[in-house]
Amino acid sequence: MMYKTYHVAQSIEEALSLLLKSVDRKVRFIAGGTDLMLQLRERIVEADMLVDISVIPEMKQISQDGSKISIGAVVSYSEMRQSDLLKKNGFLLVEASKLIGATQIQNMGTIGGNIGNASPAGDILPCLYALDAEIALQSADKKRSMPLRRFITGYRQLDLQPGELISGISFEALQPGMGSSFVKFGARQAQAISIVSVAAVLQVQAGKISRVAIALGSVAPTIVRSSSAEELLLSEQPSPDLFEKAGEAARDDISPIDDIRGSAAFRRYITQPLVSQALETAWRRTQKQI
Amino acid sequence: MINNQKDVLMDLVINNKHISIRAGGGRCLLDFLREDLSLMGTKEGCGEGECGSCTVLLDGKAVLSCMTPMERAIGREVTTIEGVGRPGNLHPLQQAMMEEGGVQCGFCTPGMIMSGVELLNRKSNPNRDEIVEGISGNLCRCTGYRKIITAIERAAEKMS
Amino acid sequence: MSDTQEIIEIKFADHRGYVPIGSSVIREDALAKVTGQAEYSGDISRPGMLHGKVLMSPFPHALVKHIDTSKAARMQGVHAVLTAKDIPGENVFGIAIADQQVLADKKVRFVGEPVALVAAEDPFIAAEAVRSIKVEYEPLQGVFDPLAGIKEDAPRVQEQGNILLHTKVRKGDYLKGFADADVVVENVYRTHGQDHVPLEPEGGIAWIENDGVLTIYSSSQYVFRDRKQVARVLNLPVNRVRSVNTTVGGGFGRKDDVTVEILVSLLASATLKPVRLVYNRHESMMTQTHRHPTITRVRTGATKEGKLTSMEGVVYGDTGPYSSLGIFVIKKMALHLGGPYYFPNYKCDSISVYTNNPIAGAFRGFGIFQSAIVHEQQMDELAAKLGIDPLEFRLKNCLREGLSFSTGQVMNEACGIAATLERLKEYMAEHSLRFSRNMEVV
Numbered sequence: 024m025m026y027k028t029y030h031v032a033q034s035i036e037e038a039l040s041l042l043l044k045s046v047d048r049k050v051r052f053i054a055g056g057t058d059l060m061l062q063l064r065e066r067i068v069e070a071d072m073l074v075d076i077s078v079i080p081e082m083k084q085i086s087q088d089g090s091k092i093s094i095g096a097v098v099s100y101s102e103m104r105q106s107d108l109l110k111k112n113g114f115l116l117v118e119a120s121k122l123i124g125a126t127q128i129q130n131m132g133t134i135g136g137n138i139g140n141a142s143p144a145g146d147i148l149p150c151l152y153a154l155d156a157e158i159a160l161q162s163a164d165k166k167r168s169m170p171l172r173r174f175i176t177g178y179r180q181l182d183l184q185p186g187e188l189i190s191g192i193s194f195e196a197l198q199p200g201m202g203s204s205f206v207k208f209g210a211r212q213a214q215a216i217s218i219v220s221v222a223a224v225l226q227v228q229a230g231k232i233s234r235v236a237i238a239l240g241s242v243a244p245t246i247v248r249s250s251s252a253e254e255l256l257l258s259e260q261p262s263p264d265l266f267e268k269a270g271e272a273a274r275d276d277i278s279p280i281d282d283i284r285g286s287a288a289f290r291r292y293i294t295q296p297l298v299s300q301a302l303e304t305a306w307r308r309t310q311k312q313i
Numbered sequence: 314m315i316n317n318q319k320d321v322l323m324d325l326v327i328n329n330k331h332i333s334i335r336a337g338g339g340r341c342l343l344d345f346l347r348e349d350l351s352l353m354g355t356k357e358g359c360g361e362g363e364c365g366s367c368t369v370l371l372d373g374k375a376v377l378s379c380m381t382p383m384e385r386a387i388g389r390e391v392t393t394i395e396g397v398g399r400p401g402n403l404h405p406l407q408q409a410m411m412e413e414g415g416v417q418c419g420f421c422t423p424g425m426i427m428s429g430v431e432l433l434n435r436k437s438n439p440n441r442d443e444i445v446e447g448i449s450g451n452l453c454r455c456t457g458y459r460k461i462i463t464a465i466e467r468a469a470e471k472m473s
Numbered sequence: 474m475s476d477t478q479e480i481i482e483i484k485f486a487d488h489r490g491y492v493p494i495g496s497s498v499i500r501e502d503a504l505a506k507v508t509g510q511a512e513y514s515g516d517i518s519r520p521g522m523l524h525g526k527v528l529m530s531p532f533p534h535a536l537v538k539h540i541d542t543s544k545a546a547r548m549q550g551v552h553a554v555l556t557a558k559d560i561p562g563e564n565v566f567g568i569a570i571a572d573q574q575v576l577a578d579k580k581v582r583f584v585g586e587p588v589a590l591v592a593a594e595d596p597f598i599a600a601e602a603v604r605s606i607k608v609e610y611e612p613l614q615g616v617f618d619p620l621a622g623i624k625e626d627a628p629r630v631q632e633q634g635n636i637l638l639h640t641k642v643r644k645g646d647y648l649k650g651f652a653d654a655d656v657v658v659e660n661v662y663r664t665h666g667q668d669h670v671p672l673e674p675e676g677g678i679a680w681i682e683n684d685g686v687l688t689i690y691s692s693s694q695y696v697f698r699d700r701k702q703v704a705r706v707l708n709l710p711v712n713r714v715r716s717v718n719t720t721v722g723g724g725f726g727r728k729d730d731v732t733v734e735i736l737v738s739l740l741a742s743a744t745l746k747p748v749r750l751v752y753n754r755h756e757s758m759m760t761q762t763h764r765h766p767t768i769t770r771v772r773t774g775a776t777k778e779g780k781l782t783s784m785e786g787v788v789y790g791d792t793g794p795y796s797s798l799g800i801f802v803i804k805k806m807a808l809h810l811g812g813p814y815y816f817p818n819y820k821c822d823s824i825s826v827y828t829n830n831p832i833a834g835a836f837r838g839f840g841i842f843q844s845a846i847v848h849e850q851q852m853d854e855l856a857a858k859l860g861i862d863p864l865e866f867r868l869k870n871c872l873r874e875g876l877s878f879s880t881g882q883v884m885n886e887a888c889g890i891a892a893t894l895e896r897l898k899e900y901m902a903e904h905s906l907r908f909s910r911n912m913e914v915v
């Protein structure tokens with residue numbers, strides 16, 4: 024047995040009360056299970072009870088409220104891929120969803136699980152950092168929200184309180200004139216954990232870069248926003264040359280390590296072309312208004 | 314953690330048949346299908362999400378049964394290779410896999426067919442890139458994929 | 474395609490209605506496979522069946538000081554816990570040379586080496602029982618590189634020494650060949666290990682029939698050799714062992730030697746119940762054979778007209794701690810290092826070295842693959858140095874009927890390399906393709 028009991032929660036309240044009722048037992052939320060089931064099998068994680076949150080209706084929606092886009096925590100990658108709202112207002116999330124795992128993982132895996140797993144290789148995370156996303160948390164007695172950048176505190180570490188659940192994530196919709204992109208480098212195109220990933224958001228006004236966000240995955244204990252590259256780009260005229268320089272600059276902001284997927288030197292090397300590729304694509308999209 | 318109790322009531326539709334049996338919980342759907350229902354067509358090639366040989370459809374969506382808790386299937390509909398088509402009544406993709414030589418050792422075949430079936434249900438006329446993407450979660454060590462891709466193309470033609 | 478049409482035109486004088494060539498034949502077993510009916514090793518069960526599990530060594534090289542199985546043996550649902558001392562016959566197997574222990578006796582020689590076996594009523598119980606076995610190891614210095622392994626003072630992987638086999642192939646006078654050469658290219662090549670990853674991991678089930686015959690169904694490439702090896706370990710006459718092949722979910726050489734056959738047999742004969750053991754991917758990768766990593770130093774000479782004159786090579790093959798088929802794979806490299814090219818003079822040594830790395834064995838290609846990496850790059854470099862087109866250079870030197878191979882064997886048939894290269898040349902001309910400077914076809 025990998026766990027003793029299994030409960031499917033129908034609402035956030037039910038999920039939270041199940042968590043509270045079993046203080047003395049090891050309880051885990053399970054969304055898609057694509058990280059957790061492996062960890063249970065390998066005994067990296069132990070659980071007595073699993074609380075299935077994957078069918079809670081209010082956590083399964085992608086919605087818009089004014090300029091704010093919200094994604095429920097158990098929205099799957101397949102659902103994000105198909106979302107017209109995201110295609111229009113946060114295309115990089117659609118792009119990243121397509122590059123995560125393959126069909127089966129995309130049908131199962133969720134955005135909340137990617138955050139919950141808190142790996143610096145999580146592909147949705149750089150996108151959310153580049154969007155300055157806010158995370159929404161809920162416990163039996165309170166709701167709170169904060170920038171995702173603050174919620175992720177270190178390598179596989181979150182500011183998630185006991186009894187708390189990630190209910191969703193939100194960000195400001197990308198406006199016309201803004202472009203976004205996500206690129207990753209892995210051993211192959213599908214089923215590959217990123218060796219380096221880059222998310223970029225770019226806005227060009229009157230021929231000058233008026234807003235830029237670059238976030239990198241798998242190059243440090245957490246996702247990194249490259250302030251050096253961002254500073255270099257801001258108020259400049261976009262060009263492939265400039266993007267190459269930005270890639271160089273991004274290398275200053277990373278602290279990669281050697282692991283089975285790639286060496287620190289390789290990660291440092293590949294960061295530059297990936298950043299410039301992400302920026303070029305985002306730039307192209309500013310003209311298409313996505 | 315040892316549990317000999319049949320502590321879970323597995324009430325679900327499997328391959329279009331409603332079943333309701335008691336089983337020991339806490340396992341993955343793959344083990345339940347194989348050990349409790351003797352549906353041996355679904356294979357374990359890795360047990361960790363990499364190979365796709367355990368692919369089944371859960372409410373019509375391709376999922377990895379090695380990473381799906383069995384209890385998640387309660388009240389839902391599961392389709393395995395045994396429910397796709399039987400000898401004499403094959404699914405066009407099963408027929409095409411045979412004719413195009415998409416089958417060698419055959420260990421990847423059930424999972425590959427499940428991914429192919431889901432793809433064909435989603436898209437009646439997938440192009441080559443969509444096919445490649447659709448089966449990119451399924452590893453095959455024998456065929457080199459080309460004949461599998463052709464088989465899916467043939468099946469799509471036949472089905473339209 | 475024109476190629477297929479040519480094949481279709483082949484006519485048999487008396488084909489009795491059976492013309493497989495040129496017609497599309499559906500595999501005999503395809504129907505069973507597309508419907509999920511084909512029975513692989515893990516799909517077979519018997520009433521009362523137990524599940525086997527192996528405790529594997531976490532150390533690459535260590536003395537086994539003490540094994541405490543008492544807790545596992547007391548667990549509810551556990552029917553047998555076996556270690557080396559429970560083996561009825563000889564604790565040894567190996568397809569080419571019987572140099573591998575079934576269960577570690579005094580020491581372990583690689584990570585993943587089986588140390589103890591459990592049979593239990595349920596896979597989770599079996600896993601729990603395996604985890605409860607306490608083994609006291611005394612880690613030893615290991616050998617992780619064949620070049621380190623051949624040193625005088627290297628730790629001994631096998632008591633008799635670390636060199637499994639040294640093969641020497643000599644033809645003509647290699648030194649004279651180099652004296653005749655205008656250019657010489659010398660390099661060191663390293664190839665890495667590789668896992669076969671047959672999609673079906675190794676597995677099998679064994680039971681004792683009513684007539685006392687030990688019956689094994691397993692995913693195997695060679696049941697007749699399996700039964701002999703099982704008989705020796707179980708101390709049974711060979712005719713008391715029946716080996717049956719299940720549908721095999723890929724082998725590629727991996728399942729050439731015994732995989733789980735002896736282990737399930739030991740458990741079945743100890744419990745008198747059917748026992749099934751199927752490795753998970755992790756176990757399979759650790760405990761089964763791989764492709765040999767190799768290190769090759771090579772020197773190749775040619776005249777300025779582009780004729781090969783000599784080749785000299787030394788191959789070090791990392792065979793892991795046991796021979797498996799390693800002895801033949803690396804032996805073959807000494808023969809094939811020159812590839813399908815004619816060398817009037819040739820000298821090659823290949824040395825299989827025992828190490829504490831994963832076991833290397835048969836893997837499709839069987840040493841040819843590692844050789845090809847060497848000879849093809851040598852050809853490219855020589856061609857480049859001589860300013861000759863790489864395809865022309867190969868055509869000038871390829872083996873043709875009447876020429877002799879590295880061993881001196883004269884080719885009198887089945888020497889298709891020239892025809893293949895000619896066809897390639899035509900194809901490249903037809904499609905306006907040429908080699909780029911770094912030998913890619915552009």
Ligand SMILES: Cc1cc2nc3c(=O)[nH]c(=O)nc-3n(C[C@H](O)[C@H](O)[C@H](O)COP(=O)(O)OP(=O)(O)OC[C@H]3O[C@@H](n4cnc5c(N)ncnc54)[C@H](O)[C@@H]3O)c2cc1C
Pocket residue numbers: 051052053054055056057058059060076096097122123124125128131132133134135136137138139140144145146147187188189190214215216217361362363
């Ligand atoms: C073959 C394979 C390929 C993969 N490829 C990729 C890839 O390309 N890119 C990538 O980024 N990842 C990849 N992954 C990892 C994984 O699929 C993703 O991280 C996925 O998003 C996890 O989501 P989940 O819903 O399955 O999480 P789960 O496994 O259900 O949960 C993960 C963790 O988060 C916790 N959790 C989940 N939801 C919540 C919540 N709402 N509130 C609080 N805690 C929660 C769980 O308790 C658990 O600890 C891959 C995994 C596999 C097996």
Ligand code: FES
Pocket residue numbers: 356357358359360361362363364365366367368377378379380
């Ligand atoms: S067995 Fe489930 S993905 Fe390999």
Ligand code: FES
Pocket residue numbers: 415416417418419420421422452453454455456672722723
């Ligand atoms: S046919 Fe053997 S793995 Fe696909």
